[in-house]
Amino acid sequence: xxxxxxxxxxxxxxxxxxxxxxxxxxxxxxxxxxxxxxxxxxxxxxxxxxxxxxxxxxxxxxxxxxxxxxxxxxxxxxxxxxxxxxxxxxxxxxxxxxxxxxxxxxxxxxxxxxxxxxxxxxxxxxxxxxxxxxxxxxxxxxxxxxxxxxxxxxxxxxxxxxxxxxxxxxxxxxxxxxxxxxxxxxxxxxxxxxxxxxxxxxxxxxxxxxxxxxxxxxxxxxxxxxxxxxxxxxxxxxxxxxxxxxxxxxxxxxxxxxxxxxxxxxxxxxxxxxxxxxxxxxxxxxxxxxxxxxxxxxxxxxxxxxxxxxxxxxxxxxxxxxxxxxxxxxxxxxxxxxxxxxxxxxxxxxxxxxxxxxxxxxx
Amino acid sequence: xxxxxxxxxxxxxxxxxxxxxxxxxxxxxxxxxxxxxxxxxxxxxxxxxxxxxxxxxxxxxxxxxxxxxxxxxxxxxxxxxxxxxxxxxxxxxxxxxxxxxxxxxxxxxxxxxxxxxxxxxxxxxxxxxxxxxxxxxxxxxxxxxxxxxxxxxxxxxxxxxxxxxxxxxxxxxxxxxxxxxxxxxxxxxxxxxxxxxxxxxxxxxxxxxxxxxxxxxxxxxxxxxxxxxxxxxxxxxxxxxxxxxxxxxxxxxxxxxxxxxxxxxxxxxxxxxxxxxxxxxxxxxxxxxxxxxxxxxxxxxxxxxxxxxxxxxxxxxxxxxxxxxxxxxxxxxxxxxxxxxxxxxxxxxxxxxxxxxxxxxxxxxxxxxxxxxxxxxxxxxxx
Numbered sequence: 001x002x003x004x005x006x007x008x009x010x011x012x013x014x015x016x017x018x019x020x021x022x023x024x025x026x027x028x029x030x031x032x033x034x035x036x037x038x039x040x041x042x043x044x045x046x047x048x049x050x051x052x053x054x055x056x057x058x059x060x061x062x063x064x065x066x067x068x069x070x071x072x073x074x075x076x077x078x079x080x081x082x083x084x085x086x087x088x089x090x091x092x093x094x095x096x097x098x099x100x101x102x103x104x105x106x107x108x109x110x111x112x113x114x115x116x117x118x119x120x121x122x123x124x125x126x127x128x129x130x131x132x133x134x135x136x137x138x139x140x141x142x143x144x145x146x147x148x149x150x151x152x153x154x155x156x157x158x159x160x161x162x163x164x165x166x167x168x169x170x171x172x173x174x175x176x177x178x179x180x181x182x183x184x185x186x187x188x189x190x191x192x193x194x195x196x197x198x199x200x201x202x203x204x205x206x207x208x209x210x211x212x213x214x215x216x217x218x219x220x221x222x223x224x225x226x227x228x229x230x231x232x233x234x235x236x237x238x239x240x241x242x243x244x245x246x247x248x249x250x251x252x253x254x255x256x257x258x259x260x261x262x263x264x265x266x267x268x269x270x271x272x273x274x275x276x277x278x279x280x281x282x283x284x285x286x287x288x289x290x291x292x293x294x295x296x297x298x299x300x301x302x303x304x305x306x307x308x309x310x311x312x313x314x315x316x317x318x319x320x321x322x323x324x325x326x327x328x329x330x331x332x333x334x335x336x337x338x339x340x341x342x343x344x345x346x347x348x349x350x351x352x353x354x355x356x357x358x359x360x361x362x363x
Numbered sequence: 364x365x366x367x368x369x370x371x372x373x374x375x376x377x378x379x380x381x382x383x384x385x386x387x388x389x390x391x392x393x394x395x396x397x398x399x400x401x402x403x404x405x406x407x408x409x410x411x412x413x414x415x416x417x418x419x420x421x422x423x424x425x426x427x428x429x430x431x432x433x434x435x436x437x438x439x440x441x442x443x444x445x446x447x448x449x450x451x452x453x454x455x456x457x458x459x460x461x462x463x464x465x466x467x468x469x470x471x472x473x474x475x476x477x478x479x480x481x482x483x484x485x486x487x488x489x490x491x492x493x494x495x496x497x498x499x500x501x502x503x504x505x506x507x508x509x510x511x512x513x514x515x516x517x518x519x520x521x522x523x524x525x526x527x528x529x530x531x532x533x534x535x536x537x538x539x540x541x542x543x544x545x546x547x548x549x550x551x552x553x554x555x556x557x558x559x560x561x562x563x564x565x566x567x568x569x570x571x572x573x574x575x576x577x578x579x580x581x582x583x584x585x586x587x588x589x590x591x592x593x594x595x596x597x598x599x600x601x602x603x604x605x606x607x608x609x610x611x612x613x614x615x616x617x618x619x620x621x622x623x624x625x626x627x628x629x630x631x632x633x634x635x636x637x638x639x640x641x642x643x644x645x646x647x648x649x650x651x652x653x654x655x656x657x658x659x660x661x662x663x664x665x666x667x668x669x670x671x672x673x674x675x676x677x678x679x680x681x682x683x684x685x686x687x688x689x690x691x692x693x694x695x696x697x698x699x700x701x702x703x704x705x706x707x708x709x710x711x712x713x714x715x716x717x718x719x720x721x722x723x724x725x726x727x728x729x730x731x732x733x734x735x736x737x738x739x740x741x742x743x744x745x746x
Binding site: 064065071274276284320322323324328 | 424426457460464466469476487491
């Protein structure tokens with residue numbers, strides 16, 4: 001009785017689904033967060049740790065005192081600013097994987113003034129450094145944008161590779177022209193003059209205010225300005241944009257410059273607020289984590305600020321978990337990975353659905 | 364025109380918030396200071412042994428079982444046992460990369476938060492951060508290893524006269540070479556006083572027993588370069604060296620020596636474990652000598668945060684540096700010669716860099732401070 005079918009339909013098919021209602025999507029993500037915490041707990045149990053104690057320590061480590069909260073916020077600042085930076089490019093569907101390098105070049109440009117013009121009046125110096133940082137990051141981002149517009153190069157690879165070049169530039173400066181003459185035999189850039197230090201508000205350098213201001217500015221820019229609208233149209237369809245008379249090339253160049261400039265400003269905030277020197281750890285992978293944060297938040301600036309803070313809690317908390325419970329730092333990384341995996345996986349279920357094969361085979 | 368306005372607006376906003384914060388910075392100091400009070404009441408006399416809290420920052424993970432962080436942590440464990448501290452009186456921060464400013468600052472702050480009275484920062488790269496934190500938290504002692512800065516009140520530097528042990532190892536090397544060519548794999552060249560003074564002391568030890576021998580030096584320009592160190596050792600062996608000394612992190616030079624059937628002098632840990640067929644002796648640190656002394660000083664009230672902390676440059680006399688027991692590979696008479704040199708140093712009447720010393724540039728050199736040595740001894744040949 002059985003019929004042989006040439007093309008059998010799989011039991012389950014994956015289909016892209018129409019937008020889920022907002023409530024449903026939010027519920028899915030909440031479930032993912034809960035599941036990730038459970039899975040992380042299983043991992044901790046396997047290590048012989050009490051998951052509740054670990055999670056508890058993580059939270060208390062991030063919030064147990066004013067100083068702890070300040071530390072948490074300090075971790076969140078660069079993440080938030082760089083995620084906002086790449087969001088500008090991502091809105092245009094320009095895959096800027098180079099936030100890391102743009103941040104570094106911003107830090108380099110800003111560091112020049114910190115090292116060689118430290119005697120300028122404090123506020124003037126910081127404004128110059130901020131502008132220099134933005135310029136450095138912006139120019140670094142403009143390179144792949146120009147090549148893309150002119151010759152159609154692949155921006156993903158281009159921006160990615162520029163990250164490493166930026167890192168090597170820092171290494172060159174550290175070992176060569178900017179090497180601290182007082183550091184016998186060791187390569188490092190000198191610690192900046194105190195005049196360079198970004199001022200503090202509530203015990204944390206002012207970078208957090210800059211991050212919040214940028215969050216609002218970028219939200220307004222993307223949602224409420226003509227330029228923001230142009231970015232969205234170019235992102236959806238370049239042909240439509242052209243048809244509508246939008247100068248696509250100019251929008252691409254301008255937006256990439258702004259994206260790099262914001263990342264570069266983040267570099268300035270890091271060297272003047274956090275590091276007080278220029279080191280090869282200045283970005284430390286923030287530019288890459290920022291990409292995850294931006295997508296996790298569906299490129300929504302407000303969410304980015306919030307989720308960056310959550311990442312700050314994880315980062316700060318896991319440091320305390322390491323010293324209090326003796327859990328190695330690598331385990332903390334695995335835990336973060338598990339949580340990220342679940343949350344990113346939930347995005348799949350938000351956008352796609354499984355369709356079971358109907359009884360009786362394919363229609 | 365509009366876009367210029369929007370950019371201008373953003374810049375103005377930025378300038379405003381930068382300007383605004385200038386005025387508010389004085390207020391934030393108070394916030395930072397109040398949380399420091401929880402860090403310990405180290406004013407006045409000493410701190411009882413059962414109340415003291417000790418923080419440590421490691422660049423690696425002591426669980427690795429060998430290497431730099433392991434050696435330091437063994438020192439911490441030794442201190443803990445000697446003073447009878449409980450496990451929860453010692454708080455460790457592991458894997459704190461010394462070029463990651465955020466991680467270093469957070470680690471230091473978490474140790475302050477945890478109530479540490481003295482914090483040992485074991486890697487050179489932590490120096491500037493310790494200096495800044497010491498200013499912010501005068502009630503806590505920041506003790507930084509292998510650096511060059513200190514403030515006399517709550518930020519000190521500890522390091523050792525490792526050159527004294529190197530001198531002894533040079534004596535052993537000088538008596539065991541047949542080719543009269545001794546190789547030395549150095550992490551850095553003359554720009555680094557730590558490495559150069561060690562190399563000179565080794566060469567002077569060689570010269571004291573074997574004036575005809577030469578010390579061939581090859582630099583790797585890195586503290587840790589497994590391949591480069593091995594290649595440098597091999598090159599020296601190819602030049603005819605039959606004893607290989609080293610100032611770098613891996614045992615690879617010793618492994619190369621063993622493979623080639625020549626002798627070697629290890630460093631940092633007892634490298635006879637790694638290359639039993641080659642190692643005559645190893646130059647080693649005994650960090651617990653310092654950690655025990657330092658914590659004891661805080662308990663006794665000899666060191667009081669905000670008032671007085673001394674730098675520490677222990678040597679042979681303090682048991683802070685030494686060489687391991689000579690192996691059976693050593694020629695007869697080696698042990699006696701080493702003991703003689705040791706007695707000379709321990710007597711306190713003579714030290715390696717005393718007086719005028721002839722360099723390989725033909726000039727006479729005097730050294731006030733061994734870490735400033737930037738010339739090679741007369742029997743050193745750079746290869």
